[in-house]
Structure formats: C-alpha cells, structure tokens
Amino acid sequence: MKPVKVGLCGLGTVGSGTFNVMQRNASEITRRAGRPIMIEQVGARRDNPDCDTTAVLVSRDIFEVVNNPEIDIIVELIGGYDTAYELVMQAIANGKHVVTANKALIAVRGNEIFQAAREKGVVVAFEAAVAGGIPIIKSIREGLTANQINWLAGIINGTGNYILTHMRDEGRTFEDVLAEAQTLGYAEADPTFDVEGIDAAHKLTILASIAFGVPLQFDHVYTEGISRISAEDVAQADALGYAIKHLGIARRVANGLELRVHPTLIPKQRLLANVDGVKNAVMAHGDAVGPTLYYGAGAGSEPTASSVVADIVDVVREMGADVASRVPYLAFAEPNRDVEILPMEAIETAYYLRLVAVDRPGVLARVATILSEQGISIEAIIQKDANDADLVPIILLTHRTRESEMNEAIRQLEALADIAGDVMRIRVESLNDQ
C-alpha cells in the first residue's frame, strides 16, 4: 500500500520525540496502521542534535512543508498562537489533515479551525493537547460515547502538581519549590501559564467541549492559580485528611455547566489525591459507567509524541472513511450552543477557610454568626493556640454553599476588627471515585 506522507513542523521537545518514536517503532506502527507512514519533510528553524534527519528532506521554512503537494498530514508542533494558527489554516486550505499538540491554539481558536476543516473535509486531531501521553480525548470522545458525562476533574498541569507534591512531602513554601522546579526544567522562567492555571484552563476548555458537546469557551473558565497556597494550608489540609490539588473541574448542573480551575481540597484516599509529581490524571464520571480515571505522563518529549503518533495513525484510518463516518472534532456532530457556562458566583461547593484572629473573647462566636447569617453551615472549626503576637489561626470547613454567599461572608469577615489580614479560601470537593 502507498505510504502516507507526513510533514513535521517543529523539532523541539515534542517534535524530536515524534520524529524518534516514528523511526524507532516504524515496523510496529506499520503493522498496526496497516500501511507505512513516513516523514516526508521536516520544517524547523534549526537542527536538533537528538534527531538524525539525514534521510529526510529538511526545510528552514515551515510553510514550504505546508505547501509541499506530496504531503498528506501536517503535524504542527511549533506551539504559540500566531504562526501556528497561520500554519494550520494554510494546511487546511491546502486540503491537508492536521495533527497538533497545541492546547492554547485549540482552546482559543479551535472553533474557527474546526469550521474551516469541516468545509474542506479534512481531519484535525489534537490528542496531545490535553494531558500529554494519556489517551484522554479518545477515551472520553469515543470510549464513553454511550454516556451523559456528569462531571470531570483533572490534574492537567504537571508543573503545578510537582510544586504541590513537594510542598506537601517536604513542608516547603511555594516560592522555594517553584525555584527548584525552574532549575530542574519543570517550570518556565516565566511560570505564569502553569502556576496561575491558564494552561490548565486551555485543557479544561477542550475536555469540557468533548464531554458536554458545547463550543470551546476558554473565556468562560474561572481560573485561579496556586501561588497563594501556603505551607500552612498544605499542612492543615493534611491534618484534616485532605490533599490540595490544582484541578480543572467541569460539571453539568441543572441550569448549566461549571467550568473552573482552582486549588481544591480532596479526601486523601481518592486516587486523584495520590497522583503525584509531574504526572497527570483525569477522572470522568458518566451516567452509565460511573467514575473512571486515566493516568499518565502529562508532558515530556516521548509521552506527548505517543499521542501525536496515535493521532497520525487515526488520521490515516479516517482518510479511508467517508466524512460522515469520522469521529467529530469535538465529539458531537453539532455543539449545543444553548448550555450556559455558569458564573463562579453561581456554583456550589464546600470550603476550607483559614483566618487569623486577634486572641480575644467572642471572636469565634462572631465568625460563626457571620457564616450562619449567610446560611453557611460549618462542618468543622479548629482554633489553634495563640502565637507570640496574640494572633490565633482559625481553620474552618463548611458544608456545600453557594459561592456568592461565601464571597459575602468573606467580605464581612475581613471587615471584622478581630480578623487580621485576608481570609484564605480553598474550595473542597468530594469527587467520589467509588
């Protein structure tokens, strides 16, 4: 059978992994795909010493690859928004199928990309955009196709999970572990995308669309990072039987859809609570199947390449199928535009609060009264011994309540003369996996 010809754009971390996996496992991949798949041309600004490209056409101009009429599938691994967008749109205009690992591009401009691809009848595949090597797009989009998804929750940023894991295991501060992660190459020099939750929000946007059949709506994701989490919060959570994880959560509720990224206390015995270091995991709960979980490497050269190459093989298969028989880009033939993404004020969850009070009689009663007046019921309250400055840390766990009521309670708490500084608030979710 005639080989399928791939144009590989980008030869950085993921590009080099893709190149090497395709060379090393060529015979197994051919046996699985039923026909040979070869890299016809590589487009990269510079060579990568990890790849032996001597037998392959190499171009310094990625647009030469996109315009090469021999090529069937363009693999976009250059990252970023602008050039990547141009590249992908040109590939589609040229009638080529596209495989990409670019979560930002898909989350932010996916709707227009899929529209263009639909009009040209080409496939755009993006398994590697979410959770690296874990086949999470395929599992939700095809494996759980019988289900109405109730909710999903995932550790979908390895850097954040690395930092939280080491804060917990070693009692260290956020800043300290971040600096170490930067030295080890697990965090960027500018870590904003990872630690402030933007990268996780990109991925959650994609997961939610394929799970719930809604258009990509990155702008509607509530996004909160982990930079305010203190060593004390980690220790207090642990003492209460919880781990703090940075989660992306999407949940179907009666009046719409919750889409939120934030630090979350989850019970220690949950599998998700035991996903440590740079690893990723996504839990998806379907009405028929119940809870399911998918775990693996969320980033890295060859793990991400594993998903890129799986996509290439899927595209090769879809090339032999009529367009109506292909898996829709976002799982559903038509996205449902009538589902409201709820504002954060409308969601309901439980809360962990940590406040610092001046040590005088009645302070606990005043705190409890404010919560009670907002209809917030308390599950646990722990008052520590006063420190040298006569300040008393108070830790609270509440039952489920509405975020708007909690916002009002926190406003009133912070206005109390007894309370020093800001109230620390972390959301608490049960995420039952049994």
Next chain:
Amino acid sequence: MKPVKVGLCGLGTVGSGTFNVMQRNASEITRRAGRPIMIEQVGARRDNPDCDTTAVLVSRDIFEVVNNPEIDIIVELIGGYDTAYELVMQAIANGKHVVTANKALIAVRGNEIFQAAREKGVVVAFEAAVAGGIPIIKSIREGLTANQINWLAGIINGTGNYILTHMRDEGRTFEDVLAEAQTLGYAEADPTFDVEGIDAAHKLTILASIAFGVPLQFDHVYTEGISRISAEDVAQADALGYAIKHLGIARRVANGLELRVHPTLIPKQRLLANVDGVKNAVMAHGDAVGPTLYYGAGAGSEPTASSVVADIVDVVREMGADVASRVPYLAFAEPNRDVEILPMEAIETAYYLRLVAVDRPGVLARVATILSEQGISIEAIIQKDANDADLVPIILLTHRTRESEMNEAIRQLEALADIAGDVMRIRVESLNDQ
C-alpha cells in the same frame, strides 16, 4: 441518514443495561454517532422487568434475530461458549457485524472468529469483554499505538478484588468474605471462575494479544487463584508495606512473553494498590509514553453497557470505512506467531515466603542456606515469637530470582524436618508507576 439497526441477543444484566442506556441516551448517542442507531429486535428467553420492550420486536429465539435481514449489527450478550459461538459465527456468515461482551468466547475461540470475520469483511468488537466500562481495549489498541508495550498489569476481576480488599480492611478470612460476597451477589454460587483466576486469565489473554500483537493463547496463561491467601498473609504484607492484589501480568522480556495471573504483593503507594472493592484498573507501560493507568467499574449492568454501546458506535463508523482502514481486531494487521509464551519456570520475580518452623536453634540458618544454594538472595527475614505449640512463623522477602530456582528451594524447605506444613509463596512485583 438511514438508522443503523441493532439486534440485541440476551436481556440479562448487561443486555438490560445496554437496552436502557441506548433508550435513555438515544439523543446524545445520535449526536455523537452522526446518525440514529435503533434496536430493531431483541432476542431473549424471557422478558426483563427492568426493560420496557413494548416498542421493539421481541423474539424468544435468538437465531431469529441473527437471521433477520433488516439487522446490521448483532450484539451477543448471552455469555457462555457454545450457543454464543454458534450465534456469532452465524451472524458473521450472514454478513452482520458483531459486538460482544463475552471474554471467555473471545479468549478461547477468538482466533477462529476473527478469521471468519476477516473473510466476510465484518467487524467484531469486544471492548466490554475486558474490565467492564473502562475503555481499555481502545486505549491500548489505538491510544498507545505508537508504543512498544513493555508490560501491563491489571486488577481485572472485581470479585477477587472485593474479597482481598475486605480481607485487608477487616482482617477477615477468605472463606468469610467469599460467603458475604455470594450473599451480596458479587460472587457466583460456584465462584471458581473468579477466585481461581480463570476469568482474569481470559481477560489477560485478550489484553496481551492487543498489546503485543500475538495470537490469543489462553492455554498458555499461568493461572493461580486467591483461595490460599490467609488473613495472616494479608497482615504480614501490610506490615511490610505491601498490598496483595490478584493481578494479570503480561511482560515482554528478551526471550519471549510472560503471561500470568496470580496474587501479587505490590508496594502500598502504587495507584494499583489503592484500587479497592469491585473496581478494576489496568496499568500499561509503553516505551514512549511510560506508565499509564485506566480505572473504573469492571462489571455491572450499565458500566458494561457503556462499553457495548461505545462498540456499537465504533462499528457504525467502521461501516463507513474501507476494510483496510479499520482498526484490526487484535490491534495488528497480522499477529506475530514467533513470540514464545514463557513457561512459568522461566520467569523472574521477587517472592514473599511464609513458613512455619519448629522453634529450635539453627532453623533460620538452615533456611538461609537452602536459599543461598539456589542463588536466591534475601531482602528481609522476620522471625516471629513462637506460639503455644513451639511453632515459629518466618516471613521472607527475596530479591528477583528465577521461578525454577524458587521451586527447587521450596521443595527442599518443605523437606526439612524443621518446617511444618507447606511453604506459602506469593510473588512480589514493583510495577513502578512513576
């Protein structure tokens, strides 16, 4: 688009779940599949009060369903070998696609079934045959298609996992928990298939074929059950930092393939060690992706139906693809018949041994000498206090060694005058998931 017509054979636990999920989620399934899928006819010996079949043609003779020319896809959910085999082969002969949840049928007669299906150009799908609702076939067969799989290990029998979980959590005996599981409906009146590992061996046979591209070889799986595990073994393992899980393990080694089902000590911090109750999980380790894990309900009406319906949708899609573009039944276009399944004597693993010695001087030295003479090195040895009968339990952990050498050592240990009764041997695996 013309609806695809399904014939559902069997209306028991999984059949009724399939019927109900397809009715309840019909609109979401249609939106995903891109065309309506309807149950045209049900074949079942009796009605199921959980299903409202009034709008559907019902036949008491499943072969009427298989011979109905209107039907595109036959769903075999009657279980067992003989009638199910006849049914599936007749469906294939009639040019119909087949979806089945029948692990025994696929593991034992899959090679002939796939051969017949290949000749007729029809699809046979069997996601529900392994690990219930977990999309494990799809994840390994398609999601990890870029990888050479190094090993996989799974908790793939919910009954066994339920028993071991309750033995550990409540310090109870095997017989005691089994009786409870039978009362609760988690175990059959004759529990042999589950507790002696035959069911797990069926599933491991299938997983190994799709992971390693070898023919189905149920007869070559080493199979050992959990009925000899005592409450003391569970407690000793726990004290040493291990959980005992009943695992199916397949591993590629230099000279062949290991295929084995047996109780296994694994470190407590592994995710697999924390998969409890009736839940299933499979860990698959690929050369590119590293360790990945898939978790969920391994049995039950609607979880299993989730996989059956996902298969139906996949078959609908494959109906629109040329035969060469379909995913091969066992992942590879042609299975590799040259890979040897190693006899159990040839595998290497670490071991937990529990022996009961007569309390007299030198017994520990004699035990250590026997192991040393077989080249077996000891990681830990624990001698307990003597009981009333002057018997001393000795617990040993060894480093990795060859099974044949361990067999010889156990033979010699049991021949010692100092040793009372049989030596209990449980294999120990690290199964690193980081």
